[in-house]
Amino acid sequence: MAFGRFERGKPQVEPVTLKILVAGGFGVGKTTCVGAVSEIRPLRTEELLTEAGRPVDDTTGVEQKHTTTVAMDFGRITLREDLVLYLFGTPGQDRFWFLWDELATGALGAVVLVDTRRLEDCFAAVDYFERRSIPFAIGVNCFDGAARHSTEDVRRALDLDTEVPVVLCDARERESVKEVLVAVVRHAMTYAADRERSVTT
Amino acid sequence: MSGDGQRSSHWFDDEAGPVVRPYAMTRGRTSHAVQHRLDLIALVVAEPHADDPEADHSLSPEHLTIVELCHDAPQSVAELAAELDLPVGVVRVLVGDLVDEELVHVNRPVPPAELVDESILRDVINGLRAL
Numbered sequence: 001m002a003f004g005r006f007e008r009g010k011p012q013v014e015p016v017t018l019k020i021l022v023a024g025g026f027g028v029g030k031t032t033c034v035g036a037v038s039e040i041r042p043l044r045t046e047e048l049l050t051e052a053g054r055p056v057d058d059t060t061g062v063e064q065k066h067t068t069t070v071a072m073d074f075g076r077i078t079l080r081e082d083l084v085l086y087l088f089g090t091p092g093q094d095r096f097w098f099l100w101d102e103l104a105t106g107a108l109g110a111v112v113l114v115d116t117r118r119l120e121d122c123f124a125a126v127d128y129f130e131r132r133s134i135p136f137a138i139g140v141n142c143f144d145g146a147a148r149h150s151t152e153d154v155r156r157a158l159d160l161d162t163e164v165p166v167v168l169c170d171a172r173e174r175e176s177v178k179e180v181l182v183a184v185v186r187h188a189m190t191y192a193a194d195r196e197r198s199v200t201t
Numbered sequence: 202m203s204g205d206g207q208r209s210s211h212w213f214d215d216e217a218g219p220v221v222r223p224y225a226m227t228r229g230r231t232s233h234a235v236q237h238r239l240d241l242i243a244l245v246v247a248e249p250h251a252d253d254p255e256a257d258h259s260l261s262p263e264h265l266t267i268v269e270l271c272h273d274a275p276q277s278v279a280e281l282a283a284e285l286d287l288p289v290g291v292v293r294v295l296v297g298d299l300v301d302e303e304l305v306h307v308n309r310p311v312p313p314a315e316l317v318d319e320s321i322l323r324d325v326i327n328g329l330r331a332l
Contacts, residue, residue: 012247012274014246014308015244015275017243017277018321037332043280043283045241076277077329077332080324083321083325083328085325086242086279088279106242106310106312108322109313178329182326182330185322185325188322189323192319
């Protein structure tokens with residue numbers, strides 16, 4: 001076995017790891033979004049699940065999609081040698097909710113991807129993060145041919161707090177996804193600062 | 202019942218999926234004492250002295266693969282699960298064994314509540330912009 005690459009006595013860098021979740025309805029582009037910025041091809045971790053529900057997936061409006069995210073697709077971004085960000089696409093279907101708690105524990109924040117043709121698909125994710133006080137940003141995935149709505153329309157339709165960032169994006173574009181992630185982290189920063197203030201005053 | 206041995210030996214069908222195999226690697230265990238520490242982004246780091254894990258005959262090939270992968274660079278639990286193509290639950294048990302054997306240690310991720318030191322988040326933003 002090849003253990004040769006490990007140099008004895010040389011301490012390995014043990015980076016700080018962070019995670020951001022990418023949530024949203026079935027077929028909204030979560031895995032595409034992860035793949036757009038990940039330095040590795042999105043990997044898949046799975047828990048043992050049966051796929052008995054597969055035939056009833058409603059793909060109206062997302063006819064292009066033939067496979068479904070059974071478990072968690074994830075990507076990695078090495079920001080620095082000692083700082084690594086993981087992106088986890090959450091399972092797209094409601095019957096996998098039990099996996100969310102494990103994913104959400106310790107998450108820095110979340111992106112909720114929204115398809116304005118099927119806005120209601122993201123309600124559950126928005127509720128989830130609001131209830132658990134996990135900072136999140138809305139990424140409105142502008143699919144080709146999808147009717148565009150202003151960020152204000154989306155904010156109103158989702159009844160979001162004013163501080164929740166709403167960003168128009170293209171989940172296939174690296175620069176676009178970077179912008180959404182920056183919005184999440186900035187939001188997490190002010191969120192943490194606000195919480196700090198409310199504790200000390 | 203007794204007269205139909207053929208049928209009773211097929212009490213499950215194909216739809217049940219692989220009923221036994223993955224957790225056979227853990228000898229049936231589905232949890233481990235150190236499991237509560239193992240977040241998906243917990244990093245598994247090989248101990249420097251763990252350069253001959255094959256000497257330990259109690260380890261399975263999957264254990265050895267984990268040690269080998271972690272020797273190259275620390276690996277997250279999620280990456281190990283993907284690399285080994287095993288359920289996360291199985292990897293947690295196997296990593297727990299390796300912790301007991303002192304062949305690896307696990308670095309817990311920093312909980313966001315402790316990231317109030319904003320410099321890390323600022324580094325994340327700068328790092329993302331620089332991609």
